[in-house]
Amino acid sequence: MNKDQPTFPLRFYPAILVIFSSLWLSACDNKPPLQSISMGAPQSTQASLIWLTDDLGFFEEQGIQLDLHAHPSGKRALAAMLRGEVKLAVTAETPFVIASFKRDDLRLYASMGQSDNELRILARRDHGINQPADLRGKTIATQQGSAVHFFLSSFLLYYQLDSTSTSTRFMKAEDLPAALTKGDIDAFSMREPYLSQAKKLIGIDKLVEFSVPGLYTKSYNLVGTADFDNNHPGVIRKILFALNKGANYADKNPDKALQIISRKLQLPQVTVASLLSDMRLSVTLNQGLLITLQEEAQWAVTTGLIKPDKQSDTQIPDFLTRINSTPLEEAIPYAVGLIGIKPR
Amino acid sequence: MMIRSKLKLLTAGAVFVVVLTAIVTWLEHLTIQKQNHREDAVEQLQTEAVNLNIITIDLLHDAQIRIQSKQWLIIYNNLGKKITDSPLHEQTTYPILKKQHQKIGQRFNTYIQAHENCQQKKVTKKSAVYTTNSCHELQRRLGNQIRLAQQDLLVEIHKIHQRLGAQSRRQDFIGGMLLLALPLLMLIFIAVLVLPVTRSLNTGLTRLLKASERFSRGDFGYRLDVDGHDEMAILATTYNTMAQRREEAEKLLRKTEKNLSHSQKMDAIGQLTGGIAHDFNNLLCIIQGNLELLERQTAGDDKAHKRIENIQNSTQRAADLTSQLLGFSRRQAEHVTVTNINQIIQEMENLISRSVTPQVEVQLHFAENLWLTAIDTGDFQDTLINLVLNARDAMSGRGQLTLETQNCYLDAAYCSLNPGANPGEYVQLAVSDNGEGMSGERQNRIFEPFFTTKAQGKGTGLGLAMVFGFIKRCKGHIKVYSEPNIGTTFRIYLPKAEAENLPDKQTKIQTGKLPRGIETLLAVDDEADLLELAKESLQEQGYRVITATNGNQALEKLTEEPSIKLLFSDIVMPGGINGYELAEQATRQYPELKVLLTSGYTEKSVAHNGQARFNANLLSKPYSQAELIQQVRALLDEPV
Numbered sequence A: 001m002n003k004d005q006p007t008f009p010l011r012f013y014p015a016i017l018v019i020f021s022s023l024w025l026s027a028c029d030n031k032p033p034l035q036s037i038s039m040g041a042p043q044s045t046q047a048s049l050i051w052l053t054d055d056l057g058f059f060e061e062q063g064i065q066l067d068l069h070a071h072p073s074g075k076r077a078l079a080a081m082l083r084g085e086v087k088l089a090v091t092a093e094t095p096f097v098i099a100s101f102k103r104d105d106l107r108l109y110a111s112m113g114q115s116d117n118e119l120r121i122l123a124r125r126d127h128g129i130n131q132p133a134d135l136r137g138k139t140i141a142t143q144q145g146s147a148v149h150f151f152l153s154s155f156l157l158y159y160q161l162d163s164t165s166t167s168t169r170f171m172k173a174e175d176l177p178a179a180l181t182k183g184d185i186d187a188f189s190m191r192e193p194y195l196s197q198a199k200k201l202i203g204i205d206k207l208v209e210f211s212v213p214g215l216y217t218k219s220y221n222l223v224g225t226a227d228f229d230n231n232h233p234g235v236i237r238k239i240l241f242a243l244n245k246g247a248n249y250a251d252k253n254p255d256k257a258l259q260i261i262s263r264k265l266q267l268p269q270v271t272v273a274s275l276l277s278d279m280r281l282s283v284t285l286n287q288g289l290l291i292t293l294q295e296e297a298q299w300a301v302t303t304g305l306i307k308p309d310k311q312s313d314t315q316i317p318d319f320l321t322r323i324n325s326t327p328l329e330e331a332i333p334y335a336v337g338l339i340g341i342k343p344r
Numbered sequence B: 001m002m003i004r005s006k007l008k009l010l011t012a013g014a015v016f017v018v019v020l021t022a023i024v025t026w027l028e029h030l031t032i033q034k035q036n037h038r039e040d041a042v043e044q045l046q047t048e049a050v051n052l053n054i055i056t057i058d059l060l061h062d063a064q065i066r067i068q069s070k071q072w073l074i075i076y077n078n079l080g081k082k083i084t085d086s087p088l089h090e091q092t093t094y095p096i097l098k099k100q101h102q103k104i105g106q107r108f109n110t111y112i113q114a115h116e117n118c119q120q121k122k123v124t125k126k127s128a129v130y131t132t133n134s135c136h137e138l139q140r141r142l143g144n145q146i147r148l149a150q151q152d153l154l155v156e157i158h159k160i161h162q163r164l165g166a167q168s169r170r171q172d173f174i175g176g177m178l179l180l181a182l183p184l185l186m187l188i189f190i191a192v193l194v195l196p197v198t199r200s201l202n203t204g205l206t207r208l209l210k211a212s213e214r215f216s217r218g219d220f221g222y223r224l225d226v227d228g229h230d231e232m233a234i235l236a237t238t239y240n241t242m243a244q245r246r247e248e249a250e251k252l253l254r255k256t257e258k259n260l261s262h263s264q265k266m267d268a269i270g271q272l273t274g275g276i277a278h279d280f281n282n283l284l285c286i287i288q289g290n291l292e293l294l295e296r297q298t299a300g301d302d303k304a305h306k307r308i309e310n311i312q313n314s315t316q317r318a319a320d321l322t323s324q325l326l327g328f329s330r331r332q333a334e335h336v337t338v339t340n341i342n343q344i345i346q347e348m349e350n351l352i353s354r355s356v357t358p359q360v361e362v363q364l365h366f367a368e369n370l371w372l373t374a375i376d377t378g379d380f381q382d383t384l385i386n387l388v389l390n391a392r393d394a395m396s397g398r399g400q401l402t403l404e405t406q407n408c409y410l411d412a413a414y415c416s417l418n419p420g421a422n423p424g425e426y427v428q429l430a431v432s433d434n435g436e437g438m439s440g441e442r443q444n445r446i447f448e449p450f451f452t453t454k455a456q457g458k459g460t461g462l463g464l465a466m467v468f469g470f471i472k473r474c475k476g477h478i479k480v481y482s483e484p485n486i487g488t489t490f491r492i493y494l495p496k497a498e499a500e501n502l503p504d505k506q507t508k509i510q511t512g513k514l515p516r517g518i519e520t521l522l523a524v525d526d527e528a529d530l531l532e533l534a535k536e537s538l539q540e541q542g543y544r545v546i547t548a549t550n551g552n553q554a555l556e557k558l559t560e561e562p563s564i565k566l567l568f569s570d571i572v573m574p575g576g577i578n579g580y581e582l583a584e585q586a587t588r589q590y591p592e593l594k595v596l597l598t599s600g601y602t603e604k605s606v607a608h609n610g611q612a613r614f615n616a617n618l619l620s621k622p623y624s625q626a627e628l629i630q631q632v633r634a635l636l637d638e639p640v
Helices: A012-029 A045-056 A074-082 A093-102 A147-158 A173-182 A194-202 A226-231 A235-252 A254-265 A269-277 A287-302 A326-331 B002-006 B014-027 B038-047 B057-063 B088-093 B095-124 B132-216 B231-297 B302-329 B341-347 B349-355 B377-394 B412-417 B440-445 B463-473 B528-540 B551-560 B579-589 B611-616 B625-637
Strands: A035-042 A064-071 A088-092 A106-115 A120-124 A139-142 A167-170 A187-190 A207-210 A218-225 B008-011 B031-034 B336-339 B360-365 B373-376 B399-410 B424-433 B477-483 B487-495 B520-524 B544-548 B564-570 B594-599 B618-620
Touching: A035 A045, A035 A074, A035 A235, A045 A064, A045 A088, A045 A106, A045 A218, A045 A235, A045 A254, A045 A269, A064 A074, A064 A235, A074 A088, A074 A093, A074 A218, A088 A093, A093 A106, A093 A147, A093 A218, A093 A287, A106 A226, A106 A235, A106 A326, A120 A194, A139 A147, A139 A173, A147 A187, A147 A287, A147 B095, A147 B132, A173 A187, A173 A194, A187 A194, A194 A207, A218 A226, A218 A235, A218 A287, A226 A235, A235 A254, A235 A326, A254 A269, A287 B132, B095 B132, B132 B231, B231 B302, B231 B528, B231 B625, B336 B341, B336 B377, B341 B349, B341 B377, B341 B399, B341 B424, B349 B360, B349 B377, B373 B377, B373 B463, B373 B487, B377 B399, B377 B424, B377 B463, B377 B487, B399 B487, B463 B477, B463 B487, B520 B528, B520 B551, B528 B544, B528 B564, B528 B625, B544 B551, B551 B564, B551 B579, B564 B579, B564 B625, B579 B594, B579 B611, B594 B611, B594 B625, B611 B618, B618 B625
Parallel strands: A035 A064, A035 A088, A139 A167, A139 A187, B008 B031, B360 B399, B520 B544, B520 B564, B564 B594, B594 B618
Antiparallel strands: A088 A218, A106 A218, A120 A187, A120 A207, B336 B373, B399 B424, B424 B487, B477 B487
């Protein structure tokens, strides 16, 4: 290099570095703070997508600091929301249907997973139960007002066993394995991990497991309230967007997704893999869900789950007004397949 | 494509048809069997259950058919979303779709099983509690399960479509970015690399463009500066070479045009003067002939003889002038002899010395072994005298006159620069003076007849014109070098004589007593007076002369008078038969007939093949009666 050629003084480089670093840091500082949102979710495969998405940090990417609260079931998570402990909840549609009779401000935003072969009827073989027809006259327990309750109803219908030919008892989910072990009940309608707990307690040889794939599709839904919608505009959309990103990640990276879900749920990968094989992690809003909500509402009334305090309490809610499809339409337009929902 | 061959669509119901038709139209993979009536569709389903592929649940329910085929697809008809752009054809490549299809099939069969159970229950009535309502409720629930699966399938299809779309958009984006980046890269490339080169190239091109414009305007003298060895330098060099060649070609062209123009001009003047001289020659012949007759008739009358002699002198001068004019116009018949001009010049040395003043020093330089040349010696002498006199006048009576001869060869290069010259060997005579010289304009006109810079009465303006005519006539070349106040050199180039060109015979005009004869002659000329003069002259010498004024008449006379021994005919005659043709026909008919032709010039009458032989006996006009008589006698005395 020609020495006579003017060169940029080296001493200026640190100064420039400092200036650019400051600008970069100030740009970072300008990033809006994460919006903290509390959510209750069952610590089970039902809410796999939530746990996976949270672990991947996709919520934070959307500016959401999700405060996840683990619950034994979706019904409990919804109950927590109804008590105001969390802002949002992940639950099956059945608890939402039941709760909708009492609360017209509940909102369902989207399903984040479906499973049509998750629920089982686990019966004591040593109680003379070898096939579904043998359940006649037996005591079958389940969690009242939940998906397993509705599954039991459909199962009995399918095998021409109406509620009068069996005895139904209701108890908490976590109490079912012990009840079956003790012999207080002959069978129960439930899901994992309680099925495994019972098998472990009783022994698989003494048990028989019934399933009817496709008989009932259980959905896991993100629910909230109208107040939340009003007070947190855009949050649901961001959450759904993040969830969809998580679902796409699971599609493309099933092994990695399995590892994450197993770690989050503290379940063996084999178990999770088995459960996920019948699950579909996808953020949707389908017409079938709307019909299911109506069906279950009708079922809830028919079976007396809904005990009206006044005449209007038994009226089937208009679930079109309880479903807020706008956030999903904004986040994932093609995922909305509802008829009667106002077009965007 | 596999799907297309296996899937068949059975439809019933207008709305469904519209939706599915749109799908199928887009997919182009399915075939539609449309049944407008539900009953017809059900009947077809029952008879073609295996072919069932796409069907509504309600239709299946009505048909009460289990799904047998594994390759099927169910699309629910009350879907509100647009699905026509779903990539259904991709279903086999996506496990999730296959899984959903299986779920749908599974649930549908469950539905059919429940339906069959209900039907059986109704028939057997085993359970009173299992009511029809229970069946309906179960079927409703199961139907909804199918719908859920169907819609999940559609969502998956949409997701795949979305993914494909995203990929497409990503590809489009990448493509777009590339498209965007490419011009940017090009711009950068242009800015960094091309622009400086272009600027340099541009400058060069601009210069080249300007040069080309000047070139197109005819300015061939402009040259580009050649700097370096790059393409522009090569272009500039090429342009310069082209321009230089074009400039040289242009100069040559202009010079050629100038020479051609001059040549044409001289030719036109030659034709004009030649025509005038020819007619004038005929008049002079008549005058001279009659003067000769009158001179004989007035023998002894000295006074009359004196007047006749004055008239004859004037007539001779007039004949000399016409001879010079004809010499310039190249229409005068030639008397070519092969000669050495050194000898002629030496013979003329005294004449040359007397032609110039004593103050003019005459130097003669003769080349040894000078080639011979075939020329008309008389014309050459006239030419030499004319050049000497021209030099004398240019030197104003004082100076140095140099005559120099040498052998030389004019090459093609010289000839290309001097139009009219032909390459070959020449005998050169250079006549130089150190007189006043001439300007270029004057040089261009000095060979024009009647062009003269001399005082009135001192020059006719025919001297150099006659020189020019002589040179052209003998197929030579003349070149003038002149500088004002320095002097002038005329170089005349006379072609070296070839052996075959040497004349076989030279006519020698005898002087003294005119020969006589008694033979019958046929004289032919369209000029009646000239014809009559020739007749009288020949008759005076004892000949019997028959005359004719044109060729046809002459042929008739030849037929009428077989005794005719000689045909004396003008060459140029009206009536369709010229002298050559007449001579040819006459000699063909009368081989022993002798022929003597006469003409003021020969160009107009082209001697065709075989006719040129008659040029051996040619009497040029104006001829003297003595020449005529001597020529006639000589021919008659020749053996046949």
